[in-house]
Amino acid sequence: MSSTTIVTAAMVAIGDELLSGRTKDKNIGHLADMMTMVGIDLKEVRIVADDEAAIVEAINAVRSRYDYVFTSGGIGPTHDDITADAVSRAFGVECVYEPEAMALLGAMYERRGMEFTDARKRMARMPLGARHIPNPVSTAPGFAIGNVHVMAGVPQVFQAMLDTLLPGLNVGSPLLSRTVRSPFGEGDIGSPLTEVQKNHPETSIGSYPKFDGKTFSTDIVVRARDPEALAAAEADVQAMIQAIAAARAKG
Numbered sequence: 001m002s003s004t005t006i007v008t009a010a011m012v013a014i015g016d017e018l019l020s021g022r023t024k025d026k027n028i029g030h031l032a033d034m035m036t037m038v039g040i041d042l043k044e045v046r047i048v049a050d051d052e053a054a055i056v057e058a059i060n061a062v063r064s065r066y067d068y069v070f071t072s073g074g075i076g077p078t079h080d081d082i083t084a085d086a087v088s089r090a091f092g093v094e095c096v097y098e099p100e101a102m103a104l105l106g107a108m109y110e111r112r113g114m115e116f117t118d119a120r121k122r123m124a125r126m127p128l129g130a131r132h133i134p135n136p137v138s139t140a141p142g143f144a145i146g147n148v149h150v151m152a153g154v155p156q157v158f159q160a161m162l163d164t165l166l167p168g169l170n171v172g173s174p175l176l177s178r179t180v181r182s183p184f185g186e187g188d189i190g191s192p193l194t195e196v197q198k199n200h201p202e203t204s205i206g207s208y209p210k211f212d213g214k215t216f217s218t219d220i221v222v223r224a225r226d227p228e229a230l231a232a233a234e235a236d237v238q239a240m241i242q243a244i245a246a247a248r249a250k251g
Contacts (some may be wrong), residue, residue, distance in 0.1 A: 006225075007172035009035055010044040010062035014055055014073035014083055015153055018047050026155040031162065039174040040068065049161030050074060056088035061102040063148050068169065070162070075142065077119040084143075088127040091145055098126050101141050108139040120169055126150075129194075134164045143156030149224060177223045178234045184243050185209060192240045195222065200233040202226060 017023040028045055028116055032039040035042040043066060044205035048054045063069045074083030091190070100125035109116040123140040133142030133151060137160045142151040144165075151161040182189055186209050195206045210217045220237050224230040 005039075005172045007040045007068070007170055008043050008066040009040050009068040009070065010066045011042065011046070012055070012058045012062065012069065012071045013047045013153075014044065014050065014071060016050045016080070018073070019049055023153075025072075027153070027158045030155070030159055031070055034162060034166065036175065038169070039172040040169065041175065050080045050082060050134060052086045052089065055083060056090045059087060059090045059148060063146060067147060069148045071148065071150045072158050075140070075150060075152055077117075077121065077122045081122065084125045084127065087143075087145065087150055090148075091127055093128045093145075095125055096128050097121060097124050098130065098132075098143075100132065101126065104139055104141065122127070133161050136160050136164070156209065173225045175223050175225055176194050176227060176230050177221055178230060180222065180234060180237045180241070181221040182207075182218040182220055183215075184218060184241070184244055186218055187216075189218060189220070189240065189243060192244065196233065196236045196240055199236065200224075200229065202229045203233040205233065205237070 011028060013028060015023065018025050025047070028180040032042050039048045044062060046058045048058045059069065059071070071083060071087075074081045074086075086093050102121065102191055103123050106118060109120065126141075130143040130145040133144055133149060135141050135152070135157060136156075137157045140152075141163045141193050143148070144150065149165060150159050185250065186207055189207065192208060193205065197203070203222055206223070207220045208219040208221065210219060222230060222233045222237060224233065
């Protein structure tokens with residue numbers, strides 16, 4: 001695979017409870033970690049309410065911009081679980097009770113000696129023509145249509161569904177990173193670090209300030225897909241820090 005292969009993704013996290021603070025989202029961080037691990041760039045995350053128009057707008061905005069879209073939340077049995085309806089509307093297809101999903105859920109509830117109620121049947125609804133995303137935790141499948149992958153909001157289920165997806169995704173070249181510890185704050189390194197970034201446009205250089213209660217320092221993170229470009233930029237960052245230290249020593 002080419003060293004310049006780039007695959008991109010976005011996430012739409014759905015739920016009033018996320019926006020109210022009632023539920024602290026864990027899925028965004030997990031997706032970001034997994035995307036970085038396999039070499040997919042997570043470029044954007046949107047958090048939207050349980051509002052069909054808002055979900056449709058968000059999905060249509062990102063699905064044309066990125067290679068993959070992942071959603072979490074809103075595919076359960078209650079009245080406010082409207083993600084299946086919204087995704088169907090975004091793709092202009094009917095939302096249906098998918099026969100295989102109905103069979104899976106019906107069999108599961110029969111084994112458990114529980115009634116397969118109308119509310120539980122809602123978990124078998126998905127856009128016409130959608131593909132299943134297996135759910136090894138609680139049976140009710142997620143679904144994929146086009147480049148949009150719709151998964152549960154419960155973190156354990158979201159993570160299990162994502163695990164089933166990862167082997168089938170196209171991936172890019174991993175983004176490599178190096179961290180350089182700077183004893184100087186961002187105010188001291190801002191201008192010279194900008195010059196380093198200009199001299200290494202094939203890299204991404206970020207600065208992350210730290211304060212220990214007495215002094216400021218900075219972690220400088222250099223990212224690149226090309227190991228040689230990464231090493232060259234890292235060397236220039238190290239040289240920049242040495243130059244600032246030398247200038248301070250001369251006083």
